[in-house]
Amino acid sequence: MPTFSRRNLFPPRLGGGAWSKPSQKAGIPERVIIPFQEAISMPCKITVHEGDRVKAGEKIGFMGNGDTCIAVHASTSGRVDQIAPMPHPLGFNALSVVIASDGKDEGVEAKPLGASGIGSNKEKMFEALREMGIPLNYPLLAKTGFAVSRLLINATEFEPPLTSGHHLIKEHGPHIIEGLKVLLSACSASQAVILIEKDRPSLIKTLKGFGSEVPAITIRGVNHPYPDTAVGYLAKKLFSKKPYRITADRRTEVMTVDLSSLFAIYNAWFWGMPLTEQLITVVGSAIPNPQNSWVKIGTPLANLVQSAGGTSSPLGQITLGGPLMGLPQSSLEVPIIKKTKGVCASVALLFDERRRSRFYKRVPCIKCAKCVDVCPVSIIPNLIADFIDNRFFSDAARRGVFLCAECGLCEYVCPSRIPLLELMKLGKVSLKGEQSLLTQSNLKLLS
């Protein structure tokens, strides 16, 4: 680090190469792997058999049951090669359908939802969105009788090198607003707040230009990006007069939606296309051509790395998501799933332990309070980590360990190299068991 340069608490925006280029369409992979489980032993039903021919956008089953049920579609045309447990990004083997692509990418006949005249019946509308495979918070919708009062859309890019969300606004701004309008009328929400960073004035202008005709849509500039996992906290902070004294039923009225779901709603409503494609940023030190590309859901990571010009020889680590919150993958056969925002591949040199100086090892906390200043949910990471290190778990819970969004910013800034995020996870697991791990529930939401 240069001695006299100014120190920033937040990571700088990287990945300028991917931001300046327009997004492109990725080629059709030889095979796609479509997982049917988002958690271990999640119920699912597969309606195709090995050897069947499927078309792109054809419904091949559904996963979940009851309120969490959501349809799964083939993302490209071809033959069902295999139905077997395959590696899932979350780290377990999920029952998956492997489709060997025929390269034609034939689609099924499109039936736009908007033309089918179901606009008056809310329940049917959400049933149709469910059939289109669009991930929304269906349990909350069912609980509130399909009437949430507020929508919160986090359009900030928390991971510094990823730009897929901003690309979606740049290239499909009006479509996102159209999708939001559909969703607003569907759940009769009175307010929709879009959060976006202030340092992207062109995107704010785009959104304001198209969203100004709807009074319910508010575009709100924020100074720093928020992680998707902190939006629950953020919703309380935005919509509640007393954010720290709020009853359970009031806060559940806020539904958080992400940008790719809004675009998928637009596609389903006006063009009848189910969610089979995802805009993904491919970046990292092992990627020569960082880019944003539309990839089929179920594309293995190996295809993504290859199409961005990378090879496997220098590859040290590949994460689904950015470098701050991304999940490292042990295999290149792992598929892209819904709500993935990007893939970050790094070269192996960065992980060489022998090159690490002794200044980069853990030393006692000097209470510099950088983690406190940077925390998006306003807890005191150094104090909580100290409690957990000494096994005072109930004190850690009183200081708000369950508020932790696991964004990793505290560990990013820590000059003492304390593994704050790992200690937070240890505290959560010790207090509530493995089910409380936010990575699990978070990725249930992400996938």
Place this chain on the structure above:
Amino acid sequence: MDAHLIVSPPPHLKSGETAHCLMFDVLIASLPIIFASVIFFGPHTLWIMFLSVSSAVATEVLIQIVFKSPGFAFRPFFYNLLTNEDITILDGSALVTGLLLSFTLPPGSPWWIPVAGSFVAIAVGKQAFGGVGYNIFNPALVGRAFLLAAWPVETTAWTATLRWEAWICSLSLSPQSWIVDGVTTATPLALLKLQNQPTPLFQLVAGNTAGCLGETSAIAILIGASYLLYKGTITWHIPCSFIGTVIPVSLLLGKDPVFNVFAGGLLLGAFFMATDVVTSPVTKWGRIVFGVGAGMITTIIRIYGAYPEGVCYAILLMNSLTPLIDRYAARTYQPSDENLGA
């Protein structure tokens, strides 16, 4: 396509900053203060600083060899000193402690004053609590308080600023002539308190007054402080609330607020001593409470106390309250809030 992939817990990105970056920032920020002290009090101040720093580092090495690293290999000595992981002199904290201690000493101190002060600062103020990160009190101020109690005459023997032309003219080959023989005088605060004689504001700001090595020149301190604020090593909360409390309280008690800010060690204490990361609160409101408390105690000691100067004891007293402030400045959550973030 097959690769051996590394699976490590997130985050995979680090800011690259380490604890010794913060310490060496303080070192860089104190360069203008060192420069000003040499200008106003002569090159003898460098000798005091050197004694203080080397005593601090030597004390730290000695204590860590005895208590933390009993199997320390003495040969090759310097190589092992720099590479042994139990010896933490390379993180710069002992160096900064010694330097800050020397800033609070009078320019005409005998050689054993900085040596003894640094020894107490490191041994009692820091290592007795468990080393860097665990100390309750600012070690440099512990050393200063010890010196003030143990040798009150030597630590309050202030000399007037050096007259360079006279000193250079008297230089000769004999080492006797190199020693600066300062005229004994009183600090601006003592002058006002005991003889009711104010000092001109320009002298106070420039630093051309009697006082400790590092505290007299307001300009040099503000240059260093602006570097620290620019780099983000310290935040504005403690200095602003500290100085912002001294002004209204001294106005209320009928004293000149501008004189109270620029005289004595207030600026040095507010920007370099009170902002010591280990001994100040972690939350923003906690830092403001810390600064306000230190400002009130400083003013009260200055106006009503027996000592003309109160910054050292004010910061030490507030240091002892830091764990309490941290305890009450942070929000606590009920068990029903536990799914708040998810």
